[in-house]
Amino acid sequence: QSVLTQPPSVSAAPGQKVTISCSGSSSNIGDNYVSWYQHLPGTAPKLLIHENKKRPSGIPDRFSGSKSGTSATLGITGLQTGDEADYYCGTWDTSLSAGVFGTGTKVTVL
Amino acid sequence: QVQLQESGPGLVKPSGTLSLTCAVSGGSISGTYWWSWVRQPPGKGLEWIGEIYHNGRTNYNPSLKSRVTISVDKSQNQFSLKLNSVTAADTAVYYCARSPVLRSYGTDVWGQGTTVTVSS
Numbered sequence: 329q330s331v332l333t334q335p336p337s338v339s340a341a342p343g344q345k346v347t348i349s350c351s352g353s354s355s356n357i358g359d360n361y362v363s364w365y366q367h368l369p370g371t372a373p374k375l376l377i378h379e380n381k382k383r384p385s386g387i388p389d390r391f392s393g394s395k396s397g398t399s400a401t402l403g404i405t406g407l408q409t410g411d412e413a414d415y416y417c418g419t420w421d422t423s424l425s426a427g428v429f430g431t432g433t434k435v436t437v438l
Numbered sequence: 439q440v441q442l443q444e445s446g447p448g449l450v451k452p453s454g455t456l457s458l459t460c461a462v463s464g465g466s467i468s469g470t471y472w473w474s475w476v477r478q479p480p481g482k483g484l485e486w487i488g489e490i491y492h493n494g495r496t497n498y499n500p501s502l503k504s505r506v507t508i509s510v511d512k513s514q515n516q517f518s519l520k521l522n523s524v525t526a527a528d529t530a531v532y533y534c535a536r537s538p539v540l541r542s543y544g545t546d547v548w549g550q551g552t553t554v555t556v557s558s
Binding site for chain 1: 474485497543550
C-alpha cells in the first residue's frame, strides 16, 4: 500500500552506524522534500529530519539525512540503545495530492 | 508550545462511523498549518489519512477518500475526522498532527494517539 519502500529492519552494535533507505518515484521523493520520523509504539512519532537533511532543534547530529533523485537515506551514527525504534520516511506525492509514508524500518541495537 | 489531543470512542461497530476530534492547545488552528490525521493498524506502518487547512480546504488519501471527511471548528480550536462504513481493517491507533503550510518542514507536532477498535 505504501508508495515509499524501506528495508524492514537494520541492526548494528552500539556505537556503530546504520543507514536506512527510502525509495520512491518522480511524483513523490523526486518532486518534494523528504522528512524522517522516529516512532516508538504507543508514543507520538517524532520528527527527526525535514527538508531532506535539516534537523529540528534538539535532534542530535548523530542523525543525518540525504536525498538523491527518487531515493532518500537516513543515517544514524554512534548507535545507542535508545535509538531502537521504527523509522519512517515521509513526503508529499504530487500526483496523488496526498501525503505518503514509507513502509517503515525497525532499528535494532545488538 | 502547541499540543494536540485526540478524543473519541475507542470502540466502533462494523459498518458504523468512526468519529474523532483533535483539540489544539497552545496555538491557533487558524495559523499557517495543515492539520492532519494519520493511523497505524496493529503490526503495520503509518498511513496518511488526510488533512485540512483552517479555510476548510482538504486533501485525502485516495484509498480512503470515499469514506473520509475532515472538518475544522475554529470556534473550538479543533478539527475532526469521520470515517464511514468501517470494518476491522480500520482498527488502528489514530494520530492527529500538524504540518507547516510549507510542506518541506515535515509534520512537526503529533498527538499521543488514540486506539480505535472496530468490533461488534
